[in-house]
Amino acid sequence: MQKKQNDIALVWFRNDLRVQDNTILNNAIRNHKSVIACYCFDPKHFELSRFGFRKTEKFRTKFLIETIEDLKTNLKALNIELFVSIESPTSYIKQLVDSFNITSIYLQKEWTSEEIETLKTVRASLPIEIVITDYFDQFLYHPDDLNISFSEIPHVFTNFRKKAEKYSQIKSVIENHSPEKIDNIINPTQIPTLEELGFENFASHPNSAFPFKGGESHAINRLFHYFFHTKKLGFYKKTRNGLVGTDFSSKFSPWLANGSISARTIYWKVKQFEKEHFKNDSTYWLIFELIWRDYFKYISVKHQNNIFxxxxxxxxxxxxxxxxxxxxxxxxxxxxxxxxxxxxxxxxxxxxxxxxxxxxxxxxxxxxxxxxxxxxxxxxxxxxxxxxxxxxxxxxxxxxxxxxxxxxxxxxxxxxxxxxxxxxxxxxxxxxxxxx
CATH class of the missing domain: 1.10.579.10 (DNA Cyclobutane Dipyrimidine Photolyase, subunit A, domain 3)
Structure with missing residues (x-):
C-alpha cells in the first residue's frame, strides 16, 4: 500500500457525483491524509449551443442541485468538505490550490472535446508541479479489463457484447474509507439556487414518469425499491417499453448520467437479486442495457468528435x-x-x-x-x-x-x-x- 502523503488532496467532481464505489475519491483518500472536494456549476454549461438551445435547461439543473446537496452531506460524513462555485473551474480550482497548498488533484477521466478543453485550461492555470491524475470510472467494463483496444471496438453492438461477456471481468465495488478531518476548516461556499442559475423555481409535473430527486441517496433508494421491495426487476424485459408510470422501467439513467450511482453497483445488485430471489430474462436484460451504455461510451472513445x-x-x-x-x-x-x-x-x-x-x-x-x-x-x-x-x-x-x-x-x-x-x-x- 502506498504511504499516505501529508498534504491535502483535491477531488474535482464532474460526472461522478457519489461517494460509494468512486475510484477517484478512494484513490485520493488512500494516498493522502486529508482531502477536500469541489464542484463547479460551470457557466459554459448554461450557455446557448450553436443550435440555439440552452445546454442545460431547468429540469436537469434542478436534479443537479439536488445531487450536489446530497453529495455535500455524504462527503461531510467522510470528513471531506465540498466547496461549490458558479465560477469556471479554471478560476475556482486555482483559488483552492492556492488557499490549501494543494499539490495533487484527482478527477474522472473524460474524453469528449469540451471536457478535454476545460481540463487543458485548468492545467495551464496551475503551477507545473501540480500533479493531476484522472481515471476511467464511467464504465461497467473498465478499459483495462475489456480485452479490446479502443481502435478495435466492433461496429456492431452484438459483437461488442459477446466479446465483453466472454472475455472480460467486471470490477468489484470499492469500499469506502475516511481521510483525517481537517481542523478549523472554513467553507463559506453555498450551493446555488435555480434562480441564481437563471431559472424560475418549479414543481414536478403531476404526471411525470420521473418524479424522483437527484443524489446518490435517492439513487440507492430507487434501486432497493425496484429490485428488492417490489421485485419489479423480475419483469423488466416485459415492461421496459411502457410509457405511463414510474415502474415500467428502472429509471436509473439520470443518476447514472451524472454518476450518482455506478454501473458496477447496479450490476452487482442484480447479481445479489439473482442469488437471493431468481434469475430470468429480465434480470439479464437490465445488464444488457448497461452494456449498451458502455458500448456508446466506447464508440465515442474510438470515434472522438465524429459523433458530433x-x-x-x-x-x-x-x-x-x-x-x-x-x-x-x-x-x-x-x-x-x-x-x-x-x-x-x-x-x-x-x-x-x-x-x-x-x-x-x-x-x-x-x-x-x-x-x-x-x-x-x-x-x-x-x-x-x-x-x-x-x-x-x-x-x-x-x-x-x-x-x-x-x-x-x-x-x-x-x-x-x-x-x-x-x-x-x-x-x-x-x-x-x-x-x-
Missing part, C-alpha cells in the same frame, strides 16, 4: 434540412403524428421521455421530417434530465442512419403507437396539455 458531425461515424452524406419552423413544430408537439406529439409534450413538461418515445421522435425528426439530426440531439441535450453525451449522440446517430445500426431502420410511428399505446392512454394523457 453531421455524417456521424459513417461519414454518410444526406440532404438534411434545418427549417426552424419545422423544428418548432416537432418541439411543440404539432406534427402530423399524435404519438410523436405526446412524447414531445411530455419532454417539454417534465424533462423525461421513455426509451420507446425517444427512438420514435428521433426517427421521425431525421427520417420523416428530414431535419438535421444534430439539432434534435442538441434539444435533447438541453431538456433531458438523464442527458449523457455518449448515449445521446450515439442513439441519435443510430436512428439517423449515420451510426451503429447496420439496417438503417425507420420507425413507423403509426404502427409503433398501435403497438405500444393501443388504448391511447399515453397520448390522451399528454395531448390534453396546453403548451405555453
Amino acid at each position: 458531425k453531421v455524417g456521424g461515424i459513417l461519414k454518410k452524406v444526406y440532404d438534411w434540412k434545418s427549417d426552424e419552423h419545422q423544428v418548432l413544430k416537432w418541439i411543440d408537439g404539432k406534427t402530423r403524428s399524435p404519438f410523436v406529439n405526446a412524447n414531445m409534450i411530455e419532454l417539454k413538461k417534465t424533462g423525461w421521455m421513455s426509451n420507446r418515445g425517444r427512438q420514435n421522435v428521433a426517427s421521425f425528426f431525421a427520417k420523416d421530417m428530414l431535419l438535421d439530426w444534430r439539432i434534435g440531439a442538441a434539444y435533447f441535450e438541453a431538456m433531458l434530465i438523464d442527458y449523457d453525451v455518449h448515449s445521446n449522440y450515439g442513439n441519435w446517430m443510430y436512428v439517423a442512419g449515420v451510426g451503429n445500426d447496420p439496417r438503417d431502420r425507420t420507425f413507423n410511428v403509426d404502427l409503433q403507437a398501435e403497438r405500444y399505446d393501443a388504448n391511447g392512454k399515453f397520448q390522451k394523457l399528454w395531448l390534453q396539455e396546453t403548451l405555453f
Whole structure:
C-alpha cells in the first residue's frame, strides 16, 4: 500500500457525483491524509449551443442541485468538505490550490472535446508541479479489463457484447474509507439556487414518469425499491417499453448520467437479486442495457468528435434540412403524428421521455421530417434530465442512419403507437396539455 502523503488532496467532481464505489475519491483518500472536494456549476454549461438551445435547461439543473446537496452531506460524513462555485473551474480550482497548498488533484477521466478543453485550461492555470491524475470510472467494463483496444471496438453492438461477456471481468465495488478531518476548516461556499442559475423555481409535473430527486441517496433508494421491495426487476424485459408510470422501467439513467450511482453497483445488485430471489430474462436484460451504455461510451472513445458531425461515424452524406419552423413544430408537439406529439409534450413538461418515445421522435425528426439530426440531439441535450453525451449522440446517430445500426431502420410511428399505446392512454394523457 502506498504511504499516505501529508498534504491535502483535491477531488474535482464532474460526472461522478457519489461517494460509494468512486475510484477517484478512494484513490485520493488512500494516498493522502486529508482531502477536500469541489464542484463547479460551470457557466459554459448554461450557455446557448450553436443550435440555439440552452445546454442545460431547468429540469436537469434542478436534479443537479439536488445531487450536489446530497453529495455535500455524504462527503461531510467522510470528513471531506465540498466547496461549490458558479465560477469556471479554471478560476475556482486555482483559488483552492492556492488557499490549501494543494499539490495533487484527482478527477474522472473524460474524453469528449469540451471536457478535454476545460481540463487543458485548468492545467495551464496551475503551477507545473501540480500533479493531476484522472481515471476511467464511467464504465461497467473498465478499459483495462475489456480485452479490446479502443481502435478495435466492433461496429456492431452484438459483437461488442459477446466479446465483453466472454472475455472480460467486471470490477468489484470499492469500499469506502475516511481521510483525517481537517481542523478549523472554513467553507463559506453555498450551493446555488435555480434562480441564481437563471431559472424560475418549479414543481414536478403531476404526471411525470420521473418524479424522483437527484443524489446518490435517492439513487440507492430507487434501486432497493425496484429490485428488492417490489421485485419489479423480475419483469423488466416485459415492461421496459411502457410509457405511463414510474415502474415500467428502472429509471436509473439520470443518476447514472451524472454518476450518482455506478454501473458496477447496479450490476452487482442484480447479481445479489439473482442469488437471493431468481434469475430470468429480465434480470439479464437490465445488464444488457448497461452494456449498451458502455458500448456508446466506447464508440465515442474510438470515434472522438465524429459523433458530433453531421455524417456521424459513417461519414454518410444526406440532404438534411434545418427549417426552424419545422423544428418548432416537432418541439411543440404539432406534427402530423399524435404519438410523436405526446412524447414531445411530455419532454417539454417534465424533462423525461421513455426509451420507446425517444427512438420514435428521433426517427421521425431525421427520417420523416428530414431535419438535421444534430439539432434534435442538441434539444435533447438541453431538456433531458438523464442527458449523457455518449448515449445521446450515439442513439441519435443510430436512428439517423449515420451510426451503429447496420439496417438503417425507420420507425413507423403509426404502427409503433398501435403497438405500444393501443388504448391511447399515453397520448390522451399528454395531448390534453396546453403548451405555453
